[in-house]
Amino acid sequence: MEIHKIKSGITNCYIIGDKSKVLIDTGMPGEFDKFKQSLKDLDIAPEQISYLIITHGHWDNIGNASKIKDLTGAKVLAHKNDRELIEEGRKFIPSGVTKWGKILRPLLNLMIKKFSMEPTQVDIEINDEDFSLEKFGVKGRILFTPGHSPGSVSVLLDTGEAFVGDMAMNALPLTICPELPIFAEDLAEVKTSWEKLIAKGATTIYPANGDAFLISKISDKIA
Numbered sequence: 001m002e003i004h005k006i007k008s009g010i011t012n013c014y015i016i017g018d019k020s021k022v023l024i025d026t027g028m029p030g031e032f033d034k035f036k037q038s039l040k041d042l043d044i045a046p047e048q049i050s051y052l053i054i055t056h057g058h059w060d061n062i063g064n065a066s067k068i069k070d071l072t073g074a075k076v077l078a079h080k081n082d083r084e085l086i087e088e089g090r091k092f093i094p095s096g097v098t099k100w101g102k103i104l105r106p107l108l109n110l111m112i113k114k115f116s117m118e119p120t121q122v123d124i125e126i127n128d129e130d131f132s133l134e135k136f137g138v139k140g141r142i143l144f145t146p147g148h149s150p151g152s153v154s155v156l157l158d159t160g161e162a163f164v165g166d167m168a169m170n171a172l173p174l175t176i177c178p179e180l181p182i183f184a185e186d187l188a189e190v191k192t193s194w195e196k197l198i199a200k201g202a203t204t205i206y207p208a209n210g211d212a213f214l215i216s217k218i219s220d221k222i223a
């Protein structure tokens with residue numbers, strides 16, 4: 001299955017699937033024109049994107065959701081616990097759970113004031129059970145992996161690739177190598193979610209920030 005990364009500010013969106021595509025996350029607010037250009041460069045027509053999975057309801061993952069939904073006609077999937085953030089278009093950063101996270105959070109909160117975000121209607125609500133993507137043409141499933149936010153989910157392909165949102169961070173100004181998130185609502189829950197992903201066969205990790213990496217790069221940080 002094809003995997004494409006589209007960079008949107010400090011955040012990544014991913015497009016997976018063959019004929020019919022699934023988009024994972026929508027990037028930072030204000031990056032919509034860049035997103036459209038990236039689709040053109042990849043030779044993907046907007047109508048090919050049938051579903052949009054939101055890993056969690058934070059500003060840098062839902063920033064262009066409303067515009068992308070209008071452009072593609074995609075149905076939006078998100079976990080019920082983050083639905084309110086998405087449908088209100090609310091900008092939120094969870095508490096810093098590392099020294100750097102505690103320093104960076106107030107600065108980011110200042111920075112994101114300038115962004116305006118539109119609310120986006122969620123069409124398909126994900127619950128705590130695994131959600132098969134077979135009927136969307138993707139051999140894989142959505143797993144409930146809370147901790148960074150109460151409604152965080154990951155997309156795990158049968159071949160081991162896992163799109164984990166902010167369960168890991170791998171880019172400046174957040175981290176310099178693959179790390180657990182520097183912001184989280186419940187770090188213990190993040191670790192439990194990692195154990196679940198590992199048990200279910202995740203091998204290559206595609207984070208919302210930075211490059212993909214092998215799961216061995218983070219497994220010692222989970223223990």
Ligand SMILES: [Zn+2]
Nearest residue numbers: 056058148166
């Ligand atoms: Zn986040």
